[in-house]
Amino acid sequence: MNLRNCSRCGKMFNYVAGPTICEPCKKAAEEDFQKVKQYIAENPHASLKQISEDNEVTTKQIxxxxxxxxxxxxKDSPIQLLCENCGEPITTxxxxxxCKTNMANTLNNSFARPQQALQKPEKKEPKAGMRFLDT
Ligand SMILES: [Zn+2]
Ligand SMILES: [Zn+2]
Incomplete structure (x- = not known):
């Protein structure tokens, strides 16, 4: 048994995997989500506050x-999302x-780089400091 407190209602429940949320809350959250999704489809010009109030979900959850x-x-929704990296308007x-593509590339590169460094042969020439000692 792995008992944890549900992050939504605070009740103890038998935690298995995924988000720390109990079964009834998981279901309720999914219902909320479907409701909000439907609401946004029907009210594309609703603000975050409006969506939150009309659907009784927190803006944090949205x-x-x-x-x-x-x-x-x-694009014409009052909810303007901006890319956290470059500030471009985004829809989700x-x-x-x-930026997502760039970040994926950077991630790949940072994985590849240490290996490439290992494969690089060591330089045979003496270091600048050593040459200075010789003369
Ligand atoms: Zn709960
Ligand atoms: Zn960006």
């Missing part, structure tokens, strides 16, 4: 769904497509 790229907003998530 923002979390946005970060998880589960909610999308149209935290970064624009360009």
């Amino acid at each position: 923002q979390q769904w946005i970060r998880e790229e589960r909610l999308m907003f149209s 998530g935290r970064f624009c497509a360009k």
